[in-house]
Amino acid sequence: MSCAIDLQRQEDEVAVISSIYDETEFFHVKLKEGTRCSVTIHPIFLKKLEVKFSSGPSDMVLNDSISVEHLPPIRMYIYLPNTYPSKTSPEFYLSIIWLSPWEISLLCQKLDEIWEENQGNEIIFLWINFLQNDLFSFLNISESLDISFLHLIHTSRDNITLRLIQLSDPRAQNGALLLDIKRLLISYDKKQHKAQFVKNFYTCYICFEECAGLNCIELENCGHVYCKSCMEKHVRIRIVEYINEILCPTIDCKRQISDNNVKTLCPDLFFQYEEIMLRVTLDTMDDVVYCPQISCQYPVIRNPDDTAPICPICKFCFCIYCRKVRHVSTFKRMSMTCYYIVHLIY
Numbered sequence: 001m002s003c004a005i006d007l008q009r010q011e012d013e014v015a016v017i018s019s020i021y022d023e024t025e026f027f028h029v030k031l032k033e034g035t036r037c038s039v040t041i042h043p044i045f046l047k048k049l050e051v052k053f054s055s056g057p058s059d060m061v062l063n064d065s066i067s068v069e070h071l072p073p074i075r076m077y078i079y080l081p082n083t084y085p086s087k088t089s090p091e092f093y094l095s096i097i098w099l100s101p102w103e104i105s106l107l108c109q110k111l112d113e114i115w116e117e118n119q120g121n122e123i124i125f126l127w128i129n130f131l132q133n134d135l136f137s138f139l140n141i142s143e144s145l146d147i148s149f150l151h152l153i154h155t156s157r158d159n160i161t162l163r164l165i166q167l168s169d170p171r172a173q174n175g176a177l178l179l180d181i182k183r184l185l186i187s188y189d190k191k192q193h194k195a196q197f198v199k200n201f202y203t204c205y206i207c208f209e210e211c212a213g214l215n216c217i218e219l220e221n222c223g224h225v226y227c228k229s230c231m232e233k234h235v236r237i238r239i240v241e242y243i244n245e246i247l248c249p250t251i252d253c254k255r256q257i258s259d260n261n262v263k264t265l266c267p268d269l270f271f272q273y274e275e276i277m278l279r280v281t282l283d284t285m286d287d288v289v290y291c292p293q294i295s296c297q298y299p300v301i302r303n304p305d306d307t308a309p310i311c312p313i314c315k316f317c318f319c320i321y322c323r324k325v326r327h328v329s330t331f332k333r334m335s336m337t338c339y340y341i342v343h344l345i346y
Contacts, residue, residue, distance in 0.1 A: 038078075043133075051147055092111065093173050098150070104174065114126055151182060234246075288302075289302055
């Protein structure tokens, strides 16, 4: 009789949790010997988290960090025996790719304590609530998360380090120990940020219209948000007018709009934009001079002592001072025009 009551209580508990979380967050299947559940939990932290990692030999440790708004979710796999919840605790495995095996082991022990304090009662929701809301405070993680050990495993992969993992609670899992955790966290954070951005609404401070994130663009270099229509016009005008710096329209912002943003907004003018940027770069190089032929204008790289380079495209040999065809007596003396030009320059 008690087994039937336990099964009914399990069914009711699973039904309640299914009504709170969608199928991507909570999945369950009823088996003859019990119920298996899979839970995806998104831990809550209210501000950006600094993720620290260090690399290099012990005598020359290089410290570095990244800042993230989102962390990959916690995966919890639960098995409910037929004697749960009256007698037996659920069996579970916990997978968190951004925590060390020892930190996950501490969480497993805490979940055991929660069961002992509530033995005989339904426990799944209490476990989920703890992992979602209290994980960071329990592990004393407030402003930064240190993943140096996980980074060390990826970079070294020595047998001693890998054997240390076996000392942790067998229920503590980390499916990404041999992956590049830094790259994984950056990729996930960008993906989630983009997904959240699309769902929100923003005011464009050019046209002052409120637009859905799907119709807006967030500038990579400064984070300012505008509607795509206004920013496309802003970028297009500057490319057409051959302006070599395309800055964010915000008055007190001096950040240049990234190449990726330009390509997204004006793909048809991106080749012209690249030519402008190339020209700007070449203009800053002392050893580059443009072919004076109007039909050519090819950037010619010259030797410092060469005052009469030859264009590799049109084969025109010219004086770098007056831009005319090379003088007959170039190697012996300059023309009077070049003489005055040189003295004006230097």
